[in-house]
Amino acid sequence: xTDRLNGKIALVTGAGNGIGRATAIRFAAEGAKVIxxxxxxxxxxxxxxxxxxxxxxxxxxxxxxxxxxxxxxVVKQGHDHxxxxxxxxxxxxxxxxxxxxxxxxxxxxxxxxxxxxxxxYAMQTVIPYMIEQGGGSIVNIxxxxxxxxxxxxxxxxxxxxxxxKLSIDVAYEQAPNKIRVNVVCPGPVLTGMTPISADNTxxxxxxxxxxxxxxxxGRPEDIANMNLFLASDEAEWVTGATxxxxxxTNLSGPKxxxxxxEVLSRD
Ligand SMILES: NC(=O)c1ccc[n+]([C@@H]2O[C@H](COP(=O)([O-])OP(=O)(O)OC[C@H]3O[C@@H](n4cnc5c(N)ncnc54)[C@H](OP(=O)(O)O)[C@@H]3O)[C@@H](O)[C@H]2O)c1
Numbered sequence: 001x002t003d004r005l006n007g008k009i010a011l012v013t014g015a016g017n018g019i020g021r022a023t024a025i026r027f028a029a030e031g032a033k034v035i036x037x038x039x040x041x042x043x044x045x046x047x048x049x050x051x052x053x054x055x056x057x058x059x060x061x062x063x064x065x066x067x068x069x070x071x072x073x074v075v076k077q078g079h080d081h082x083x084x085x086x087x088x089x090x091x092x093x094x095x096x097x098x099x100x101x102x103x104x105x106x107x108x109x110x111x112x113x114x115x116x117x118x119x120x121y122a123m124q125t126v127i128p129y130m131i132e133q134g135g136g137s138i139v140n141i142x143x144x145x146x147x148x149x150x151x152x153x154x155x156x157x158x159x160x161x162x163x164x165k166l167s168i169d170v171a172y173e174q175a176p177n178k179i180r181v182n183v184v185c186p187g188p189v190l191t192g193m194t195p196i197s198a199d200n201t202x203x204x205x206x207x208x209x210x211x212x213x214x215x216x217x218g219r220p221e222d223i224a225n226m227n228l229f230l231a232s233d234e235a236e237w238v239t240g241a242t243x244x245x246x247x248x249t250n251l252s253g254p255k256x257x258x259x260x261x262e263v264l265s266r267d
Contacts, residue, residue: 002030002031003030003031004030004031004228004232004234005027005030005031005032005087005228005231005232006030006031006032007031008031008032008033008086008087008231009032009033009035009078009079009082009083009084009085009086009087010024010027010032010033010034010035010085010086010087010088010089010231011034011035011037011074011075011078011085011087011088011089011122011126012024012027012034012035012036012037012089012091013037013038013065013071013074013089013090013091013092013118013122014037014038014090014091014092014093014141015034015036015037015038015044015047015060015091016036016038016039016040016043016044016046016047017038017040017043017191017192018091018189018191018192018193018220019091019141019186019189019191019220019223019224019227020036020038020089020091020092021043021047021220022219022220022221022223022224023089023091023220023223023224023227023228024036024047024051024058025047025050025051025054025056025224026221026224026225026227026228027087027089027224027227027228027231028051028054028056028057028058029051029054029056030228030232032057032086032087032231033057033058033082034051034056034057034058034059035058035059035061035074035077035078035081035082035085036048036051036058036059036060036061037060037061037062037063037065037074037078037092038060038062038063038092039062039063039064039065040062041062044060044061044062045060047060048060059078059081061074061077061078065092065113065114065118065122066110066113066114066118068117068121071118071121071122071125072121072125074122075088075122075125075126075129076125079126079129084129084133085126085129085130085133085136086130086133086135086136086137087136087137087138087139087231088122088123088126088136088137088138088139089138089139089141089227089231090118090119090122090123090138090139090140090141091141091227092114092115092118093114093115093141093193094110094111094114094115094193095153095156095193096110096111096153096155096156097152097153097156097195098152099151099152100154103154103155107155108155111155111156111159112155112159115156115159115160115163116159116162116163119140119163119166120166123138123140123170123181126138127170127174127177127179130174130177130179131174131177131179134178135177135178135179135180136178136179136180137179137180137181137182137230137231137232137235138167138170138179138180138181138182139182139183139184139227139230139231140163140166140167140181140182140183140184141163141183141184141185141186141223141227142160142161142163142164142167142183142184142185142242143156143157143160143185143186144185144186144187144188144244144246144249144250145157145160146160146161146164146185146242147185147244147250148249148250160185163183164183164185164242167181167182167183167240167242168181168240168242171239171240172240175239175240180230180235180236180238180239181239181240182230182235182238182239182240182241182242182243183241183242183243184223184226184227184230184243184245185242185243185244185245185246186218186222186223186245186246187211187212187218187244187245187246187247187248187249187250188207188208188211188212188217188218188246188247188249189217189218189219189220189222189223190204190217190218190219190220191220194207194217204217208247210252211247211249211252212246212247212248212249212252213247213248213249213251213252214247214248215247216247217247218245218246218247222245222247223245225245226243226245230243
């Protein structure tokens with residue numbers, strides 16, 4: 001534990017599980033006072049308890065961020081509780097995994113509200129506070145799926161791409177106000193979103209071998225580490241950046257490339 005976020009107030013969405021939970025815990029371990037929000041009260045309380053047990057400071061505010069009024073209220077309550085807001089890390093997200101022709105209007109609403117609009121409303125509510133206090137850092141979580149073709153995640157990938165573009169433009173607009181906006185694009189990370197049980201080590205390893213050139217699945221802490229850097233003053237010259245933290249997933253292709261002789265020898 002060091003103090004890379006000492007004195008900072010940080011709001012983390014999706015803090016009940018996976019990447020958001022790891023981020024909230026890491027931020028608190030680095031001295032931030034954390035506002036953790038998620039929908040499931042039990043998971044939110046668990047994150048809070050973990051932070052407090054380690055000697056960190058945090059509050060938990062439950063919210064269903066699909067509702068505009070609830071995400072706005074979380075930002076306002078968090079700001080009013082601690083008196084300022086220096087960091088926003090938008091981690092909440094869901095998948096609607098199915099073939100393109102089966103994607104429904106309900107899937108569109110789920111993905112657009114959770115993975116895009118909640119990020120928009122959180123930023124729109126936090127930025128006036130950041131302007132008033134002279135700056136801040138916003139970290140939005142997108143995905144490596146923005147860079148690679150991916151089956152079964154059409155609205156998901158499209159709205160992750162939208163997060164990238166929105167973040168670049170907001171970074172440009174808010175730079176004079178000393179507000180930095182960056183995007184982290186994780187590769188496959190073992191979380192509640194992973195479609196395989198964590199106990200199924202063979203399937204998890206097969207997934208890792210398929211995607212990551214480093215040969216292991218990502219851990220939530222891998223992403224939390226980058227979120228921490230971007231949230232901290234160490235990143236004061238980093239804005240409008242889209243950073244892959246993906247174990248080389250974006251570079252991965254076929255692991256076995258046949259030689260010309262092998263190709264020519266085929267019938
Ligand atoms: N895991 C990966 O491989 C991967 C790869 C690329 C990008 N990402 C992105 O990383 C971010 C974090 O995902 P994760 O992998 O950590 O997933 P996760 O373990 O499923 O956690 C998702 C979090 O989002 C919260 N959430 C979802 N819907 C919500 C709602 N309506 N209101 C409030 N909170 C809500 C969940 O809260 P509740 O449990 O309280 O409902 C949970 O805390 C997402 O944006 C995801 O798209 C993940």
